[in-house]
Amino acid sequence: xxxxxxxxxxxxxxxxxxxxxxxxxxxxxxxxxxxxxxxxxxxxxxxxxxxxxxxxxxxxxxxxxxxxxxxxxxxxxxxxxxxxxxxxxxxxxxxxxxxxxxxxxxxxxxxxxxxxxxxxxxxxxxxxxxxxxxxxxxxxxxxxxxxxxxxxxxxxxxxxxxxxxxxxxxxxxxxxxxxxxxxxxxxxxxxxxxxxxxxxxxxxxxxxxxxxxxxxxxxxxxxxxxxxxxxxxxxxxxxxxxxxxxxxxxxxxxxxxxxxxxxxxxxxxxxxxxxxxxxxxxxxxxxxxxxxxxxxxxxxxxxxxxxxxxxxxxxxxxxxxxxxxxxxxxxxxxxxxxxxxx
Amino acid sequence: xxxxxxxxxxxxxxxxxxxxxxxxxxxxxxxxxxxxxxxxxxxxxxxxxxxxxxxxxxxxxxxxxxxxxxxxxxxxxxxxxxxxxxxxxxxxxxxxxxxxxxxxxxxxxxxxxxxxxxxxxxxxxxxxxxxxxxxxxxxxxxxxxxxxxxxxxxxxxxxxxxxxxxxxxxxxxxxxxxxxxxxxxxxxxxxxxxxxxxxxxxxxxxxxxxxxxxxxxxxxxxxxxxxxxxxxxxxxxxxxxxxxxxxxxxxxxxxxxxxxxxxxxxxxxxxxxxxxxxxxxxxxxxxxxxxxxxxxxxxxxxxxxxxxxxxxxxxxxxxxxxxxxxxxxxxxxxxxxxxxxx
Numbered sequence: 001x002x003x004x005x006x007x008x009x010x011x012x013x014x015x016x017x018x019x020x021x022x023x024x025x026x027x028x029x030x031x032x033x034x035x036x037x038x039x040x041x042x043x044x045x046x047x048x049x050x051x052x053x054x055x056x057x058x059x060x061x062x063x064x065x066x067x068x069x070x071x072x073x074x075x076x077x078x079x080x081x082x083x084x085x086x087x088x089x090x091x092x093x094x095x096x097x098x099x100x101x102x103x104x105x106x107x108x109x110x111x112x113x114x115x116x117x118x119x120x121x122x123x124x125x126x127x128x129x130x131x132x133x134x135x136x137x138x139x140x141x142x143x144x145x146x147x148x149x150x151x152x153x154x155x156x157x158x159x160x161x162x163x164x165x166x167x168x169x170x171x172x173x174x175x176x177x178x179x180x181x182x183x184x185x186x187x188x189x190x191x192x193x194x195x196x197x198x199x200x201x202x203x204x205x206x207x208x209x210x211x212x213x214x215x216x217x218x219x220x221x222x223x224x225x226x227x228x229x230x231x232x233x234x235x236x237x238x239x240x241x242x243x244x245x246x247x248x249x250x251x252x253x254x255x256x257x258x259x260x261x262x263x264x265x266x267x268x269x270x271x272x273x274x275x276x277x278x279x280x281x282x283x284x285x286x287x288x289x290x291x292x293x294x295x296x297x298x299x300x301x302x303x304x305x306x307x308x309x310x311x312x313x314x315x316x317x318x319x320x321x322x323x324x325x326x327x328x329x330x331x332x333x334x335x336x337x338x339x340x341x342x
Numbered sequence: 343x344x345x346x347x348x349x350x351x352x353x354x355x356x357x358x359x360x361x362x363x364x365x366x367x368x369x370x371x372x373x374x375x376x377x378x379x380x381x382x383x384x385x386x387x388x389x390x391x392x393x394x395x396x397x398x399x400x401x402x403x404x405x406x407x408x409x410x411x412x413x414x415x416x417x418x419x420x421x422x423x424x425x426x427x428x429x430x431x432x433x434x435x436x437x438x439x440x441x442x443x444x445x446x447x448x449x450x451x452x453x454x455x456x457x458x459x460x461x462x463x464x465x466x467x468x469x470x471x472x473x474x475x476x477x478x479x480x481x482x483x484x485x486x487x488x489x490x491x492x493x494x495x496x497x498x499x500x501x502x503x504x505x506x507x508x509x510x511x512x513x514x515x516x517x518x519x520x521x522x523x524x525x526x527x528x529x530x531x532x533x534x535x536x537x538x539x540x541x542x543x544x545x546x547x548x549x550x551x552x553x554x555x556x557x558x559x560x561x562x563x564x565x566x567x568x569x570x571x572x573x574x575x576x577x578x579x580x581x582x583x584x585x586x587x588x589x590x591x592x593x594x595x596x597x598x599x600x601x602x603x604x605x606x607x608x609x610x611x612x613x614x615x616x617x618x619x620x621x622x623x624x625x626x627x628x629x630x631x632x633x634x635x636x637x638x639x640x641x642x643x644x645x646x647x648x649x650x651x652x653x654x655x656x657x658x659x660x661x662x663x664x665x666x667x668x669x670x671x672x673x674x675x676x677x678x679x680x681x682x683x684x
């Protein structure tokens with residue numbers, strides 16, 4: 001298994017990518033990583049950071065790419081102008097069979113655009129999307145779409161459900177993932193026009209549809225897949241990040257108000273940082289691009305080496321389980337069922 | 343100032359309302375509270391819970407209402423069938439000038455329906471909505487709409503901005519509240535179709551519009567009013583509640599894993615509960631119904647006496663500042679500006 005890693009995508013430069021690649025090959029059996037970026041620089045950083053670990057160095061490769069797409073670049077425009085950009089070259093490695101998957105912590109719109117351009121859509125999929133795991137009190141829940149598609153039709157949400165279920169059931173060993181439709185009340189008939197149109201499609205499908213779920217249900221862990229359009233999903237994701245950060249700051253402020261609490265804080269600092277890690281979605285291995293004819297994972301721009309290592313692990317897992325074959329199979333099964341109902 | 347309190351609205355029965363009314367008259371100068379509900383029962387509970395506090399008893403009144411609208415009732419249907427329901431009678435007291443505002447912790451859809459039926463809309467307002475304060479690292483931010491209107495047009499969002507600004511500037515003494523449009527990227531042009539249509543309306547208005555804001559900006563405190571449709575607003579609200587609850591449970595779990603952290607937890611329990619209070623939006627005095635020709639506040643069904651007391655305080659404040667006059671004035675100013683631009 002060979003995973004291409006966009007070495008210039010993240011906010012903190014290539015060292016994080018090199019550390020991530022080294023961590024991946026050291027902890028994941030039989031895996032190889034291809035760092036995509038400026039050849040000379042990456043060889044130099046690799047040599048410096050591997051500290052003579054020949055076994056690891058033997059499993060990390062460098063593939064040249066001379067251009068970088070920044071967070072400010074307009075995605076579709078950027079991938080057209082910068083044909084030798086790291087993320088474009090990464091997806092080309094998948095297209096040509098030189099890599100099994102790509103991981104990038106760069107501009108997520110550009111990653112999606114490069115994926116669609118180089119690999120195309122899976123047969124029958126009208127809109128690929130981005131899925132992401134959210135932490136809960138129980139198992140992580142997969143939410144789709146978290147930002148690729150802002151104005152959706154019911155059929156798109158229906159396909160998000162199929163794709164996320166295929167992915168979640170293989171990665172988290174759910175037999176029949178429970179699918180919820182994000183809405184503003186549990187009762188059938190609650191929601192906006194899009195939700196009301198999507199509801200019967202999910203209900204008449206072979207999916208294990210449990211009905212509408214509310215915002216507060218996302219973190220309870222009683223649903224495995226939550227379906228929504230990319231506008232809502234993105235706001236859900238970013239609100240959660242913002243609240244988690246604000247909550248930790250408010251707790252810290254409260255703790256520094258008395259010596260008792262200050263002492264308490266010192267004693268429990270480790271536990272608080274474990275909590276922060278738990279709500280940090282980077283820990284869950286990034287966000288899979290689903291619906292493209294290949295495997296790609298995007299990560300937060302601020303991902304550290306461990307987050308990249310986790311994303312590489314998930315990318316390898318997705319390619320290993322052939323999630324795309326499962327998506328295509330489930331899509332055709334549900335289409336057959338829809339025809340037989342009609 | 344007389345505030346009507348729906349004594350049968352909340353999940354925990356009339357005692358909470360009676361305690362809330364007593365707390366309000368004891369802590370807020372010159373205020374009177376009218377408990378709306380079963381007369382005999384309320385007089386009995388009032389006598390029992392006031393414990394001979396004659397000064398307080400002299401400022402809490404009871405107005406009879408024989409029916410109750412439950413959380414399961416369908417709003418519009420319920421207010422038509424149950425003409426003597428506590429919340430309907432409450433708004434009738436405002437209509438007939440016997441109360442200055444109503445507070446209810448009952449079915450929020452029924453409160454909105456009763457408000458519109460009894461009091462009507464403010465002139466020029468096409469859709470009344472529900473606003474709510476969210477805690478941030480700085481001053482609370484007002485988000486509108488949080489659930490009354492699920493499918494909106496740009497003009498509705500524009501009016502939400504006017505209404506929330508009028509309310510927030512008078513209640514929180516903002517001179518020029520900073521208004522943000524909730525979207526998935528700060529750049530102009532990012533967002534769904536509704537956001538793209540609403541953006542120029544806000545930009546060409548006299549409001550202090552700072553552009554798009556993202557989910558993570560809500561809790562930073564760098565924006566005073568966040569505008570979105572009621573579907574998104576409701577998901578934002580409930581996701582936040584769910585995450586705050588889950589976060590506290592996850593932190594507690596982490597803390598019980600080692601004796602050091604356990605001791606830390608004991609020392610900082612007070613600080614954690616102060617944090618919980620801070621993120622508890624009930625503390626902020628409920629959610630004002632804006633755009634109706636009168637003053638109404640809805641509260642969470644699980645509101646305790648203190649939350650009801652705070653909502654009564656905000657209701658009195660809103661009536662005292664005549665927020666509705668400000669809304670009508672700002673609406674006509676912005677209409678004039680729009681005409682002069684055209």
